[in-house]
Amino acid sequence: MSEESGLIYRISGPVVTAVGISPRMYEVVRVGDEGLMGEVIELHGDQSVIQVYEETSGIKPGEPVVRTGQTLSVKLGPGLLTQIYDGIQRPLEALEETMGVFITRGVDADGLDLTKKWEFNATASAGDEVSGGSVIGFVQETETVEHKIMIPPGHSGKIASIESGEFDITTSVCTLEDGTEIAMMQEWPVRTPRPFKQKNAPDVPLITGQRILDFLFPLAKGGTAGIPGPFGAGKTVTQQQLARWSDAQIVVYIGCGERGNEMTEVLTEFPHLTDPNTGKPLMNRTTMIANTSNMPVAAREASVYTGITIAEYFRDMGYDVALMADSTSRWAEAMREISSRLEEMPGEEGYPAYLSSRLAEFYERAGRVQTLGGDDGSVSVIGAVSPPGGDISEPVSQGTLRIVKVFWGLDAGLARQRHFPAINWLSSYSLYPQALDQWYRDNIASDFPEVRTKISSLLQVEAELQEIVQLVGSDALPMDQQLTLEVARMIREFFLQQNAFHDVDTFSQLGLQYEMAKAILAFQEESEKAMAGGAGLEDVVNVPARTDLMRGRFEEGYAERIGELLGEMSKQIAETMEDN
């Protein structure tokens, strides 16, 4: 029997064992009479163990297994944006065309349309010295995104010829002097990080328009964040808010083992939402990967790598890319399921012993880098984590928290009160503020960091006071502490709460966030003064202008009006003193 093809020996769920073949690790093979796609994940004596990316029902021992010589790779080039793929980069639209609304199996579909012609605009010229990562031209892929065409890593030389014009993505647009032909499409193995020149420290915030995130627990461009939380606490809504409003140039959204309708929602909504930074439809900058909870488990394991490779590719063009993975727990569970079928020695809670190193390798692919082409690009990674029972002492949460620099801890209690985003302001943290403070001072306000510190310490003080209130009731506290409680309530209800489904409140410019925070501090300061001058707590709390200031955030043009509303509040608070 030839080495190129062998026979199925055993089938157990998504794991198939073949004999009579000696492939390389992670090589893609074709399994069974229908040629299902699979990947070699273990070599064991004369047996090769394969995870199969499609449903294996009806497959029999004795059917063929054929090598392809390739490792699992994605196709990279114009056409990635606005697409939705399955875990192995098959476009779902193409699958619908061939299979109808239900996903059956045994159908191949290229990740990119190989026949479509794109207008290639050369920016390099004959005679230029180029190497891997050098930009030689671009395609206007969508209204907002210029897709840079780069020399694939590993190639270099002098350009012999280069030509602008309409080409499909496999046709050569550039020839190097050594005869290498460069087309607009390149391929890259998903399990290998794409190279860059060097990693740089992140010092620019990824602005998300979400007040609690931007103001208290910011993420840097090129940074990593984890969002653990029980079901219904807001992981998906938070991820979708980031996909909508963050000021990244490219968004890669991975729906990993979650609900089908959530992907549909993004698909139907994004083309109609406008990017606040460009004024153009959000879909223009977005690529989606969907392996929903009922799709094959092995492809779930691959989906995360497919997504991050696409993200790195856009980073290499010098873009800021934000990648969301919802949920990394499903990815970890896919690893666990495959591992248990391999009868590997289980680690904690049945997860394979290599769980934490896989998590670390994944988040390591985030970062702000100097690209091979010399540009500044970044991949920010935000991973949702779904701990069983909401208890984050479990391995996936713990493995994630050891690596990520931002922790947005979702809280079931807050979600039950419909305090959204239900991010616990006491347990969450970000390690980036120090690196970002200079940016805030230069771009928003010179006292931005100090304002943030005041707001977060008020919340800390509130937590301490609440413990006393639980024992004696709030009326027993001295007046100044009762005022502190009111100020903290204002922080929570007016600032931290933000309704993702409200047309206006869904997004808050960073400058406005700062103004709102200042307004709260002004309320505190002026109330203290008024109360010193004889006003009662109820008087200052109940000035009508304060309600107007707070409710105003739901109306268009709030950024322009907040100054005026604040002035009115200050006036009314001052008047409470005169009334007494």
Place this chain on the structure above:
Amino acid sequence: MSGKEYRTITDVKGPLVFLEKTEPVAYNEIVQLRLSDGTMKNGQVLDTSDDKVIVQVFEGTESVDRQTGVKFLGDVFRLPVSKGLIGRILDGAGKPRDGGPEIVAEDMADIIGAAINPYSRESPEQFIQTGISAIDACTSLVRGQKLPIFSASGLPHNDIALQIARQARLVGSDDDFVVVFCAMGITAEEYNFFVQDLERTGALENAALFVNLADDPAVERLITPRLALTAAEYLAFEHDYHVLVIYTDMTNYCESLRQIGAAREEVPGRRGYPGYMYTDLAMMYERAGMVKGKKGSITQFPILTMPGDDITHPIPDLSGYITEGQIVISRELHQKGIYPPINVLPSLSRLMNAGIGEGKTREDHKSVSDQLYAAYAGGRELRGLVAIVGEDALNERDLQLLKFADIFEDQFLRQSRDEDRSIDEGTLDLAWNLLTNIDTKYLVRLDQKWIDKYHPTEKNS
């Protein structure tokens, strides 16, 4: 139904039969076992290789011996589907249980079902009025949603499910639902309760029932819901029906899954349930929805009883991670004599935002619902405090919230088993009336424009 009969069983363990064989057997292939006394059993291939095949036997392995004949039927499990399923009662393996004839198949459908392409889904957004205020106002249901009832033993989840089945309708449309009811390991008494109610209201003629009771084979429960969903898919996507699937009790299903896992000596996940239970459940729950180009829809109401009333138990936990929300039944409210005892705080409808608002329910719906939650949550929390410090220590706002929590339970949640409230006058106006018990300055979740328009005493007239 050709194929050779093997008598090569080597081991029998729990519901599993291991055998050696000669010809290749397909993964998931259907198997027939013939016992020495002529009894037939059915099974399915769980693992197959050149040397060994593992078969899971739906009826259990009682009386199976090494002489038992095993025949591989060369196909995966299929259900004969037809419009004629409506009005029929089948057993847990899909055979008539009502004394009627075999189903005349229009098609033979693979019961595992294929995943709906997310690209081909249509977002569910049509509000279904259940007539139950707690659900309609706070956890609104939409057509094509999967919304489980998280209950516990001794609580009236069946009454609620039936009330929903009776009252559910799209406002302004008279398309009716067809009910597919699936029983998994429930008692004959519970089953009769369902059937009698469906009969009384005439819904039985419009329903297809798949029934596996407590004394039916436990392993069969692993296929019963798949049969029900296969029937639902066929009716929805081939015959344009709007199908409401009620299945109960998911907890019994999960127990059977655990039993198979243990027999295979798999590494167990949390509390002994298999690590793949999430995916397994998803392959059923995700069969809800609407798809492009098809008129019908599948709305699912799985019922599960939380062991030990614990919502973090793997069965409710994994379900909640997949379904589009949950309706949580509370023992505390039940003991207070409130029906329906729905605790709205941990309850959730994830598709609510798409299904409510102007042109769907009413423009103020979202705002009112948020405010009800915030006020009730606040009031309930204060109950704990009052128990320690007494009401005297509360300020005005807290006193109002505390009182509101009682009013909300007594007047908003409480309704009778046949009370069908309309969303606008019946539910939202009632909510506004009850909110007058709180000063508007404390109602920070309400947009000013809705106060101006709907607040009974403060609206601009």
